Amino acid sequence: MVFSSLFFLFVFLPLILLIYFLVPYRLRNFILFIGSLIFYAWGEPLYIFLMFFSIVINFAFGLLIEGHRNNKKITRPALFFVVVINAGLLGLFKYYDFILQIVNNLQGTSFTGLDLPLPIGISFYTFQALSYIVDVYRGKATAQRNFMAFGTYIALFPQLIAGPIIRYQTISAQLVQRKEGFASFGTGVWRFVAGLGKKVLLANNIGLLWSQIQHIPPLELTTCTAWLGIIAFALQIYLDFSGYSDMAVGLGQMFGFTFPENFNYPYISQNITEFWRRWHISLGTWFREYVYIPLGGNRSGKALLYRNLFIVWFLTGLWHGASWNFVCWGLYYGFILALEKAFLLKWLHGAPRFVRHFYTILLILFGWVLFAFDHLPAGFQFIQALLGINNSGFFDRQTLYYFYTQAALIFISIWASVPYIKNLHQKLLKKSATCYKLAAVLACLLILIFSTAYLVDTTYNPFLYFRF
Amino acid sequence: MGDDRLHLFNKILTVILIVFLTSFALLFILLPDQAFSETENRMLQKKPAFSWDNLISGKFGSAVENYVADQFAYRDMWVSLKSAAELILQKKDNNGVYFGREGYLLQKPEKLDAALLAENIDAVNRFAANIPAKVYFLLAPSSVQVLADKLPHFVAPHPVNDQYISTKKLLSPKIKFIDTGPALAAHRQEYIYYKTDHHWTTRGAYYAYREAGPLLDYKPLDINDFTIEQVSSDFYGTLHAKSGHRFILPDVVQLFKPKRNFSCRVEYVNEKKTDQSLYAKEHLLQKDKYAVFLDGNHALVRINVQNQTGRRLLVVKDSYANCLLPFFANHYDEMHVIDLRHFNTSLQGYVKQYGLNEILFVYNALSFAGDPAIRKILPKS
Numbered sequence: 078m079v080f081s082s083l084f085f086l087f088v089f090l091p092l093i094l095l096i097y098f099l100v101p102y103r104l105r106n107f108i109l110f111i112g113s114l115i116f117y118a119w120g121e122p123l124y125i126f127l128m129f130f131s132i133v134i135n136f137a138f139g140l141l142i143e144g145h146r147n148n149k150k151i152t153r154p155a156l157f158f159v160v161v162i163n164a165g166l167l168g169l170f171k172y173y174d175f176i177l178q179i180v181n182n183l184q185g186t187s188f189t190g191l192d193l194p195l196p197i198g199i200s201f202y203t204f205q206a207l208s209y210i211v212d213v214y215r216g217k218a219t220a221q222r223n224f225m226a227f228g229t230y231i232a233l234f235p236q237l238i239a240g241p242i243i244r245y246q247t248i249s250a251q252l253v254q255r256k257e258g259f260a261s262f263g264t265g266v267w268r269f270v271a272g273l274g275k276k277v278l279l280a281n282n283i284g285l286l287w288s289q290i291q292h293i294p295p296l297e298l299t300t301c302t303a304w305l306g307i308i309a310f311a312l313q314i315y316l317d318f319s320g321y322s323d324m325a326v327g328l329g330q331m332f333g334f335t336f337p338e339n340f341n342y343p344y345i346s347q348n349i350t351e352f353w354r355r356w357h358i359s360l361g362t363w364f365r366e367y368v369y370i371p372l373g374g375n376r377s378g379k380a381l382l383y384r385n386l387f388i389v390w391f392l393t394g395l396w397h398g399a400s401w402n403f404v405c406w407g408l409y410y411g412f413i414l415a416l417e418k419a420f421l422l423k424w425l426h427g428a429p430r431f432v433r434h435f436y437t438i439l440l441i442l443f444g445w446v447l448f449a450f451d452h453l454p455a456g457f458q459f460i461q462a463l464l465g466i467n468n469s470g471f472f473d474r475q476t477l478y479y480f481y482t483q484a485a486l487i488f489i490s491i492w493a494s495v496p497y498i499k500n501l502h503q504k505l506l507k508k509s510a511t512c513y514k515l516a517a518v519l520a521c522l523l524i525l526i527f528s529t530a531y532l533v534d535t536t537y538n539p540f541l542y543f544r545f
Numbered sequence: 546m547g548d549d550r551l552h553l554f555n556k557i558l559t560v561i562l563i564v565f566l567t568s569f570a571l572l573f574i575l576l577p578d579q580a581f582s583e584t585e586n587r588m589l590q591k592k593p594a595f596s597w598d599n600l601i602s603g604k605f606g607s608a609v610e611n612y613v614a615d616q617f618a619y620r621d622m623w624v625s626l627k628s629a630a631e632l633i634l635q636k637k638d639n640n641g642v643y644f645g646r647e648g649y650l651l652q653k654p655e656k657l658d659a660a661l662l663a664e665n666i667d668a669v670n671r672f673a674a675n676i677p678a679k680v681y682f683l684l685a686p687s688s689v690q691v692l693a694d695k696l697p698h699f700v701a702p703h704p705v706n707d708q709y710i711s712t713k714k715l716l717s718p719k720i721k722f723i724d725t726g727p728a729l730a731a732h733r734q735e736y737i738y739y740k741t742d743h744h745w746t747t748r749g750a751y752y753a754y755r756e757a758g759p760l761l762d763y764k765p766l767d768i769n770d771f772t773i774e775q776v777s778s779d780f781y782g783t784l785h786a787k788s789g790h791r792f793i794l795p796d797v798v799q800l801f802k803p804k805r806n807f808s809c810r811v812e813y814v815n816e817k818k819t820d821q822s823l824y825a826k827e828h829l830l831q832k833d834k835y836a837v838f839l840d841g842n843h844a845l846v847r848i849n850v851q852n853q854t855g856r857r858l859l860v861v862k863d864s865y866a867n868c869l870l871p872f873f874a875n876h877y878d879e880m881h882v883i884d885l886r887h888f889n890t891s892l893q894g895y896v897k898q899y900g901l902n903e904i905l906f907v908y909n910a911l912s913f914a915g916d917p918a919i920r921k922i923l924p925k926s
Contacts (some may be wrong), residue, residue, distance in 0.1 A: 082610055091563070091567050122606075260551070260552065477698075481699065482635055482697070483636075533617050
C-alpha cells in the first residue's frame, strides 16, 4: 500500500487512527504493529514472512549480544553472523540476478536468475535492523526486550517502504513512551497534507512531462527539450521522495513519534558536499555511522580516506538499485566529493554565490541523467543531447509546446523545492495572526481536496523509490 | 509546537483531516455502487470477491484499490475538478487527446507501427490481386490531419499526412483509390468532424460520398436533395470520455435523409434481426449516439434497397463507414457490409458465394494503420 492511494487515505488511515486512539495506552504498539503488517501484506502478501523472519532473528540476536556483553568471544561472531544474514537476505532478493549477470558476462556462462520481485521496503528495513544490531553491540542502545516494541520499530508503516531510515538509538525511547495529542497531531496533519500535495499534485504531473521526453529518441531531441526534461526529472524525484518523507514524518507525528528529517531543501545547496547533507539525510547518516567511520573515516591518512570514500559511494550507488547506472551515479558523487575535499571547496569559497549555485545544480542535473537511465549508453546519448551534440537542433515547436503547457507547473514545483514558503509560513504562524491561520487552514483543505480529485482520476501514480 | 496560541490551529487541522477522511469514507459505504460511468464510457470496478488465491497473488489488493477509486462518492465531480485545475494550469493534452482550439478535442495519433501498416497494405494488395472484382479503397483522414489548424499552439506537426499519402501510394494500381483528403480539406471551415468524438460528422461523410461518385460511377445527390434532421444536440463522444476534459460543449448529430421516396431493408445477419431503417434511434438516448448509424458495428449487415440499378457492393469497413453507407444506399440495390474485427469466416468465400463484383474498403487512416484484423482478408495459411 502507498500513502498516495485512496484506499490508504479513506479506509486504512481513518480505521487505524480510530482503533489506535480508542485502545488503552499499553496496547498501542500492538495496534501499530498489526496495522503495519496489514499495510505491508496488502501489496506483498508473501514477503510479509520475510520481514517477520528478519524481525525475529534481529530481536533474538539483540538479546543474545546484550546478554553476553562482556564476552567478545560470543558477541563478535554473533554480530558477524546476524550482519551476514541481513546482508544475505538483501543480496539474495535485490542483487542475486545482477551478480549472476556479471558472472555470466565475465565467464561466458548462462546461469538464469531467480527473477524475484523486489520485496517492498527491504532496503529500508534491513538497514534499520542493521543499525539496531550494531547500536546494541556498541552499547549505544540497550536491546529491546519487548517483541511488540521491536516489531513496531522494524515494521512501522509510516516509514516502512521509503524511509526515513531511522537508527535505533534515535527512536528507542519513543517506542516505549511517547506523547500523542493535538499539538503533535495537528503539526503532523500539516506535514502530511503538504507531502501529499507535493507527491500527487506536483511530482506525478511533472513526471508525465519527463516520461514523454525520456522516450523521445536522442537524435530527435533538441537541446532545450532535453534540459526541460532533466529539470522535470529533478523536480519529480525531489518532490516525489521528499513528499513521501513528509507524509512519513507527518504520520509519525500523528502517532506521537518524532522522526528525523530526511530532506532539507537540497536544491539550494552551494556545493555537492552540502547537497549530500541535505539530500536523503537518513541514508547519508547511516552510511557515515555504520560504514565510513568504522572504516576509519578521514582519520587514517589521505590514501585510506579516498579508499573509504570509494567504498561508501560505491555502496550508496548500489543501494539505489541493482544496476550499473546506479553504481556509476554513486561513484560520480564519490569522485566529486573527493575533489571538493581535496581543493574544490576552497576554490568555491572565493567564488560568487551564483557561480557556486550554478556549479552545484549543473552537477546534480548531470547526475540525474545517470540515475534516470537504467541503460548507460542511453544516458550518455541523453547527455550528448544536453550538450547539443548529435541532436536535432537547439529548440523546435515541440520544445515551445512543452514549455508553455508546463510552465505553470514547473514554476509551482520550483517554489515547492525552495524554503521560502515554509519560512514565511512559520514566521506568520509565530506572529499568530488569526487571518493567516484561517488562510493556512483553507490551504490545507484545498490541497486535500485537489489531491483527492487527482487521485480519483488517476492515470499516472508511480512511486520512484519503490524499487530501492 | 507546544505553544498555546497554536493549540487551536492544531486542533482545527486535526478536525479537518479526520472529518474529511471519515465523511467521504462513510459516503463511499452508504452510496450505492454504480456499474457503468456514462461520462467516462466504461464499466466501473465492482466489489471484488475475496479468495485466498487472489489475496496471495496481490490481485485482491489492487482490485480493492480500483474499487475505491471507481466507486468514490461523487466521482464525476472530482474528475471535473481535476479537469478545471488542468485547464487553469494551461495543460493542452491528456491521455492521448489534444485540447484543441474552438472547443475541438483531437485524437493524438499513437506512434506509427510501420510494420503493421506495411502488412495491412500488403494484405489488401494480395487480396485484390486474387479476386475477380473491381476493388476500391476509400481512406478517411482523421480530424487531426484535416483540422491541423485547430490543434493547440506549437504542437509539433504529426506525420499523419505523410502516412496518408504513403498508404495511397503503396496500394496496388488494381485498387482504385478514392482520395477524400483534399475534398474534406476544402470544407474544413464547416462542421465535418465531431468536436468530442473521433469520427467524422454526417456532413463530413457527405463530402466523401460526393468525391467518390466519379470513381464508383454513380451520380451523387446534391446536398439540397436531402432533408437534414438534427436528432441530438447533446452528444459527448469517445474523445470527451478519454480526455477527462469536462468543460466543453456537446456535439450535434444530424441525419441526411433523401427527399425522394426511400425504403430499405437492413439485415443484421449474426444477430438475426431485420430493420426497415438505416438508423437505430434508440441509441440517441444512450451514451454512444454515433451508434445511431446502422446500430454501430456488426460482423455482417446486408442492406437491400429498391434502386433498380442492379448494382451490388461489398463494403469492408471500420466505424467511419457507418454514417457514409446511408448515402451509398441511394445507388446500390444490395450492400454487404463486413467489419473484419467481428467477421470470422473467409472473405473470399463470401465474395464467391454471392458473386459480388464490386468491393469497397472504407477505413479511417489511423485505424487502418493500427488494425490487426485486416490480415483476416487473406486465406489462413
